[in-house]
Amino acid sequence: MGQLLSRSTQSTAQIPILILGATGYIGGSVLSRLLAHPDVERFEITALVRSAEKAERLRELGVKTVIGSTDDAEKLETLASQAHIVFSMVDADDLAAIQTILRGLKKRHDTSSDIPILIHTSGAAVLGDQAKGLHDSDVIYDDTNFEQIEALPPSQPHHDVDIAIVEADKQGYLKSYIVVPSLVHGIASGPLVDIGIQNPFSMQIPGFILAGLDRGQVGMVGEGRAIWSNVHIDDVANLFLVLFDTILSNPEKVGHGSEGYFFAENGEHTWYDLSKAIGEALVQAGLSKDSEPTSLTDDELIKYTGSVERGEQMGTNARCRANKARALGWNPTKTSQDMFDGLNLQVDALVKAMQAKQQKASTSLHHIPEID
Numbered sequence: 001m002g003q004l005l006s007r008s009t010q011s012t013a014q015i016p017i018l019i020l021g022a023t024g025y026i027g028g029s030v031l032s033r034l035l036a037h038p039d040v041e042r043f044e045i046t047a048l049v050r051s052a053e054k055a056e057r058l059r060e061l062g063v064k065t066v067i068g069s070t071d072d073a074e075k076l077e078t079l080a081s082q083a084h085i086v087f088s089m090v091d092a093d094d095l096a097a098i099q100t101i102l103r104g105l106k107k108r109h110d111t112s113s114d115i116p117i118l119i120h121t122s123g124a125a126v127l128g129d130q131a132k133g134l135h136d137s138d139v140i141y142d143d144t145n146f147e148q149i150e151a152l153p154p155s156q157p158h159h160d161v162d163i164a165i166v167e168a169d170k171q172g173y174l175k176s177y178i179v180v181p182s183l184v185h186g187i188a189s190g191p192l193v194d195i196g197i198q199n200p201f202s203m204q205i206p207g208f209i210l211a212g213l214d215r216g217q218v219g220m221v222g223e224g225r226a227i228w229s230n231v232h233i234d235d236v237a238n239l240f241l242v243l244f245d246t247i248l249s250n251p252e253k254v255g256h257g258s259e260g261y262f263f264a265e266n267g268e269h270t271w272y273d274l275s276k277a278i279g280e281a282l283v284q285a286g287l288s289k290d291s292e293p294t295s296l297t298d299d300e301l302i303k304y305t306g307s308v309e310r311g312e313q314m315g316t317n318a319r320c321r322a323n324k325a326r327a328l329g330w331n332p333t334k335t336s337q338d339m340f341d342g343l344n345l346q347v348d349a350l351v352k353a354m355q356a357k358q359q360k361a362s363t364s365l366h367h368i369p370e371i372d
């Protein structure tokens with residue numbers, strides 16, 4: 001993070017920043033870094049938060065809060081219209097919410113000289129194929145290859161939202177940047193986790209662990225042969241900050257719109273290897289007798305992910321290379337080996353969080369993830 005505000009942003013006025021998803025795994029990690037930024041005094045950070053209790057704790061950290069949901073279109077549009085920068089880190093599939101944010105940012109542009117900035121979180125499921133765990137793939141997506149990304153069919157997961165954002169950028173009333181994390185691993189840490197208002201857990205690995213606990217043995221989609229990229233939560237959050245700093249200090253250095261996709265990855269795994277390692281961690285914890293993954297049935301995919309289609313995303317190939325962020329100076333440090341090495345800790349932390357949740361179900365602020 002640098003003190004790198006460009007001349008155009010070096011006025012005495014604070015930069016209004018709207019954070020959506022401030023208490024989430026990714027959003028909380030990004031907000032923690034913004035609060036530790038050397039230029040934090042220059043930021044007026046507002047978070048839209050669903051829980052009054054969490055909002056109160058955020059206010060104590062110097063964050064302005066508005067209590068509400070992204071489903072409240074009027075509130076969301078107004079908040080977006082008041083922000084120069086919006087971090088969207090709630091739901092990669094919520095087209096209605098994004099359309100509302102875009103309306104708010106357009107209103108801002110139409111009533112001022114500002115060209116606001118939208119930094120949105122998509123996900124590597126957008127790159128997925130139909131492998132259903134039965135084969136790997138040689139297709140590797142490179143975020144410097146704009147045509148390759150533009151050629152993705154609109155029917156790909158998350159892509160309707162991404163397309164709406166890129167279209168808004170083409171119209172010129174905002175500049176858009178879309179971060180595309182691959183499988184994010186690791187337990188989030190930082191001040192928001194410490195005070196119990198941030199979800200510390202990711203989606204996919206905790207989902208496999210919880211499903212493995214429920215069915216007694218870890219699962220996988222098909223034969224687990226497909227390959228995904230992966231990245232640690234700290235590296236993902238650092239990528240958002242590298243992007244943010246570069247947008248403020250040196251905007252011409254960073255592509256936007258259709259040239260503004262930023263993959264987040266620093267390694268790859270097969271789903272079988274990941275499930276097998278989770279199985280071993282469950283066995284070592286005395287929570288399963290057999291470390292060998294077995295195929296999840298359609299009924300199980302529905303039970304653990306909500307639908308067969310959603311579950312099968314964890315049997316796709318989604319291989320990518322984060323060349324754009326690296327060119328901006330992003331330097332991820334955690335590898336696939338770190339992901340595997342962290343699984344025992346992950347199992348332990350999840351089990352403890354489940355026990356704590358059971359003990360004080362109504363008062364706990366901690367969030368137990370579902371598979372996603």
Ligand SMILES: NC(=O)c1ccc[n+]([C@@H]2O[C@H](COP(=O)([O-])OP(=O)(O)OC[C@H]3O[C@@H](n4cnc5c(N)ncnc54)[C@H](OP(=O)(O)O)[C@@H]3O)[C@@H](O)[C@H]2O)c1
Binds near residue numbers: 185202
């Ligand atoms: N984790 C991953 O591995 C991964 C990988 C790729 C992409 N992504 C994408 O990144 C995004 C964020 O993921 P995450 O892992 O950070 O999720 P998360 O931990 O569940 O966080 C979601 C955040 O959004 C908030 N939120 C949810 N619904 C809301 C609503 N209707 N109105 C206002 N706030 C709402 C939650 O607040 P509460 O505290 O009230 O729940 C929380 O702050 C998702 O779109 C996800 O698909 C995640």
